[in-house]
Amino acid sequence: MxxxxxxxxxxxxxxxxxxxxxxxxxxxxxxxxxxxxxxxATVQGLMSLEVQVFSILAEHAEVFERGAADLTSLSAGEKFLFDRLVACKLSLLNSAFVQYEQQLIDDDVWEAYVRAFHEDIRAPGFLAAWQAIEARYPEGFRDGLRAQPSLNELNAI
Structure with a gap:
């Protein structure tokens, strides 16, 4: 053919x-x-940052725990340190939020950070420290942290 x-x-x-x-x-x-x-790679980077933040918190655990429970129990120097420790945790959260907004981490990863934040603000000293510096952070980040996890999610922590 x-x-x-x-x-x-x-x-x-x-x-x-x-x-x-x-x-x-x-x-x-x-x-x-x-x-x-x-x-x-993004999640790995966040985990590395988390290890650094948690190491800093562990190094100053006594001040962090006392400050979270009651700011009035801290000396002026300890209050300064506590504020920096809270800012460390919030820098980690802000980094996670930026990655979340760029869709580089999944919703469940960001939601885990939000649940951890809601656990932290149950402590009166942490809440007071957050309220003192909240306005320094971008509005989208603040709004993202205001998302209330369900009671079931908080109980699962």
């Missing part, structure tokens, strides 16, 4: 479309892998 140019063109067109679909599929696959890698 002899092929004419119309048949050859049709076969070439079909092969070209198949090649294009395979290429698009590959690009979609690679974009998804890249997005997953970026999210993983």
């Amino acid at each position: 002899a092929w004419n140019w119309e048949q050859i063109t049709a076969v070439a067109t079909v092969l070209g479309v198949l090649g294009g679909l395979i290429s698009v599929g590959f690009v979609v696959y690679e974009v998804r892998r890249n997005a997953d890698a970026i999210e993983g």
Whole structure:
């Protein structure tokens, strides 16, 4: 059977479309892998920052615990330190919020940070320290922290 140019063109067109679909599929696959890698690196970066913040808090645990319970129990120097410790925790939260807003971490990761924040503000000293510096943070961040976790979520902590 002899092929004419119309048949050859049709076969070439079909092969070209198949090649294009395979290429698009590959690009979609690679974009998804890249997005997953970026999210993983972002979470890893947050976890590294979290380790640093928690190390600082552990180093000054006594001042942090007393200040969280009652600011009046702190000396002026300890109050200064406590305020910096609260700011450390809030810097971690703000970093997580920026990553969340850029869709680099999942909702459940951000919600875990919000639940931790709501646990922290149950302590009167922490709440007072937060209220004193709250206006320094972007409005979107403050609004994100105001999201109330459900009672079931708080009980699960």
